[in-house]
Amino acid sequence: MLEIKNLKASVDGNPILNGIDFSVKAGEVHAIMGPNGSGKSTLASVLAGNEAYEVSEESSIEFLGEDLLDMPAEERARLGMFLAFQYPVEIKGITNSYFLKAAVNEIRQSRGMDELDQMDFNELLKEKMDQINVDLAFADRDVNFGFSGGEKKRNEILQLAVMEPRLAILDETDSGLDIDALRIVSDGVNSLRTPNRAFIVITHYQRLLDHIVPDFVHVIYKGRIVKSGGKELALELEEKGYDWLKETDQATVSA
Amino acid sequence: MANTITAVPRDHFINDLAGVTQNGSPAWLGALREKGKQSFVATEFPHTKMEEWRQTNISTVVKTPFRSLTASTDHGLSADSVAAYFYAPDTWTELVFVDGFFDAALSKQNTLPKGVVAGGLNAAIHDSHPAVEKHLNQHVGDRNAYTALNAAFLQDGAFVYVPKKVVVETPIHLVFVSSTAAKDAAAHIRNLIVLEESAQANIVVSYRNAASNATYLNNVVDEVVVGANANLHWYKLVEEGAGGNHLNTLAVAQSRDSRFRGFSFSLEGAVIRNQICLALEGPGAECSLEGLYLNDGERLIDNALTITHKAPNCQSRIGYKGILDDKSKSVFTGFVHVHQEAQQTDSDQLSQNLLLSDHATIDTKPQLEIYADDVKCTHGATVGSPPEEVIFYFRSRGIDEKTARGMLTYAFADDVAGEVEIDEVSKRLDRWVYEKYSPKF
Numbered sequence: 030m031l032e033i034k035n036l037k038a039s040v041d042g043n044p045i046l047n048g049i050d051f052s053v054k055a056g057e058v059h060a061i062m063g064p065n066g067s068g069k070s071t072l073a074s075v076l077a078g079n080e081a082y083e084v085s086e087e088s089s090i091e092f093l094g095e096d097l098l099d100m101p102a103e104e105r106a107r108l109g110m111f112l113a114f115q116y117p118v119e120i121k122g123i124t125n126s127y128f129l130k131a132a133v134n135e136i137r138q139s140r141g142m143d144e145l146d147q148m149d150f151n152e153l154l155k156e157k158m159d160q161i162n163v164d165l166a167f168a169d170r171d172v173n174f175g176f177s178g179g180e181k182k183r184n185e186i187l188q189l190a191v192m193e194p195r196l197a198i199l200d201e202t203d204s205g206l207d208i209d210a211l212r213i214v215s216d217g218v219n220s221l222r223t224p225n226r227a228f229i230v231i232t233h234y235q236r237l238l239d240h241i242v243p244d245f246v247h248v249i250y251k252g253r254i255v256k257s258g259g260k261e262l263a264l265e266l267e268e269k270g271y272d273w274l275k276e277t278d279q280a281t282v283s284a
Numbered sequence: 285m286a287n288t289i290t291a292v293p294r295d296h297f298i299n300d301l302a303g304v305t306q307n308g309s310p311a312w313l314g315a316l317r318e319k320g321k322q323s324f325v326a327t328e329f330p331h332t333k334m335e336e337w338r339q340t341n342i343s344t345v346v347k348t349p350f351r352s353l354t355a356s357t358d359h360g361l362s363a364d365s366v367a368a369y370f371y372a373p374d375t376w377t378e379l380v381f382v383d384g385f386f387d388a389a390l391s392k393q394n395t396l397p398k399g400v401v402a403g404g405l406n407a408a409i410h411d412s413h414p415a416v417e418k419h420l421n422q423h424v425g426d427r428n429a430y431t432a433l434n435a436a437f438l439q440d441g442a443f444v445y446v447p448k449k450v451v452v453e454t455p456i457h458l459v460f461v462s463s464t465a466a467k468d469a470a471a472h473i474r475n476l477i478v479l480e481e482s483a484q485a486n487i488v489v490s491y492r493n494a495a496s497n498a499t500y501l502n503n504v505v506d507e508v509v510v511g512a513n514a515n516l517h518w519y520k521l522v523e524e525g526a527g528g529n530h531l532n533t534l535a536v537a538q539s540r541d542s543r544f545r546g547f548s549f550s551l552e553g554a555v556i557r558n559q560i561c562l563a564l565e566g567p568g569a570e571c572s573l574e575g576l577y578l579n580d581g582e583r584l585i586d587n588a589l590t591i592t593h594k595a596p597n598c599q600s601r602i603g604y605k606g607i608l609d610d611k612s613k614s615v616f617t618g619f620v621h622v623h624q625e626a627q628q629t630d631s632d633q634l635s636q637n638l639l640l641s642d643h644a645t646i647d648t649k650p651q652l653e654i655y656a657d658d659v660k661c662t663h664g665a666t667v668g669s670p671p672e673e674v675i676f677y678f679r680s681r682g683i684d685e686k687t688a689r690g691m692l693t694y695a696f697a698d699d700v701a702g703e704v705e706i707d708e709v710s711k712r713l714d715r716w717v718y719e720k721y722s723p724k725f
Contacts (some may be wrong), residue, residue, distance in 0.1 A: 107682045
């Protein structure tokens with residue numbers, strides 16, 4: 030589904046990703062871990078199409094058989110890419126319901142489907158709200174406006190549920206959540222796992238992976254994947270901490 | 285003075301005064317007009333070296349030799365052609381003024397409570413309505429050359445009178461239509477609204493264009509008197525033609541415990557200047573001035589608001605929003621003057637502007653002059669466009685940039701439309717904003 034080759038990206042001339050390779054198949058859950066500043070969030074932004082990052086000519090990303098790098102962000106979303114933001118923006122004056130209806134209809138339009146009218150959309154929204162257990166009042170509140178940190182993250186998961194992407198990237202969705210909020214968010218994600226849908230779960234903390242169990246774990250450091258493995262790799266990291274990476278890195282350099 | 289613009293010679297306007305019928309006018313009105321004429325002769329046309337007009341360059345108006353309309357025009361408008369301007373002709377009183385003169389035949393007059401007058405000012409003058417002589421030209425003062433001209437040419441406009449304790453439930457709509465007969469002409473329109481003690485009314489004022497792209501000027505002076513404990517909601521919608529210029533001074537005098545809520549919507553027109561001079565003259569009076577201006581092309585929109593707190597325990601609110609596109613020029617001034625006696629004044633103002641183009645400009649400034657020591661006055665202004673991260677958020681949900689900007693602009697403006705308490709007006713504004721910024725969904 031997703032094939033990343035030699036991904037190099039920089040911002041304002043500062044290299045952040047220095048050659049990332051990995052691939053994701055339908056139904057898989059990949060966790061990406063790493064210390065602060067290692068390039069985790071940059072990877073998410075580049076995948077979603079944030080033009081603030083400059084991607085090297087040598088890099089290639091294929092998503093569902095299409096070349097992703099020349100594709101504008103909105104087309105990636107229409108194709109089935111979803112990013113749950115680390116810091117979702119607040120949009121005053123636009124309700125969740127209005128925003129999501131616009132998003133869903135853009136996607137339907139791009140796929141040659143009829144737009145949903147208000148009634149059909151309301152039905153869809155209510156069903157998804159029930160599924161991931163969010164308060165129905167969310168629909169009429171302005172997008173993230175005045176939301177608590179936990180509410181914002183839940184709102185991202187609600188959008189995920191409504192937009193039904195093929196690939197969902199969760200960028201530190203767990204950061205700053207208390208255990209109850211974390212449970213709600215991860216239960217939501219787990220209920221959205223299907224054989225057709227893949228997840229890339231970016232996290233700083235191993236705790237999230239107790240709730241969302243990954244098939245693969247990748248450790249990213251200084252813009253490279255330095256280690257990949259199964260879910261037990263997360264536990265190893267938990268035990269040894271990220272300092273272990275830094276030591277390994279120095280050892281590699283001196284070797 | 286080689287670099288200053290050439291204003292039209294004063295005589296050009298003075299000569300047209302001959303067309304004003306003095307026959308049958310009461311003596312006091314003749315004196316009022318003569319005073320206006322003298323004031324006009326002694327007052328410079330606005331130019332950008334005058335402090336009040338520093339950012340407001342109306343030279344396109346000043347140098348146009350408008351002829352002044354002094355009688356009803358041969359406008360050729362029919363009931364059918366004005367029907368589109370009505371909101372609810374079956375229930376509201378909707379008065380039509382064409383090129384500044386009241387047209388009873390085109391108007392819809394539904395039953396109003398006893399003692400309420402809603403019609404042409406000229407008729408009220410000839411009927412010797414006592415409120416006319418008492419209030420006419422008593423509240424506006426000498427503001428500028430155009431208000432002076434307005435007094436010199438004073439003949440017609442709207443007159444609304446609501447007696448003590450009378451509540452007018454259905455809105456009264458004043459529709460000012462500019463016809464093709466107004467081409468290259470100035471209509472000097474005077475409106476007088478008087479609410480006596482504990483009276484209540486909603487007045488909607490529309491400026492509509494049936495003059496196609498013709499150049500014209502509506503030079504409007506409104507005098508609004510809100511008696512003790514009275515309550516007036518005022519909705520003004522400027523929908524002039526592309527060549528329509530609109531210069532307006534609205535003077536509001538509020539007695540004790542009165543409430544005035546004034547909305548101003550500048551939607552279409554070449555040069556639009558809305559000056560509001562509001563005086564809180566008695567204790568406990570409250571006012572709220574809210575507005576929305578949609579500026580684009582190379583148009584000029586100026587909102588110049590002055591609120592004078594003359595008495596204690598009064599409250600004033602200002603909340604204006606502007607959407608600024610293309611090479612448009614906008615000016616917003618919120619001047620709050622608090623007299624020494626006006627203790628416990630509570631005043632705030634907020635000017636919010638959405639920039640859609642790098643070439644649009646806005647000059648927004650609060651001015652506070654406070655002589656009392658126990659007051660609460662706040663002010664704020666914002667100018668900006670949606671941050672890139674907000675646009676990216678939309679795009680990451682499949683919504684392209686153009687649609688995102690449309691949705692955000694619509695949301696920004698529609699917020700003000702949502703404050704309007706009259707459904708018909710709220711819907712019209714909503715449609716205006718929706719069609720102009722086409723958010724698509």
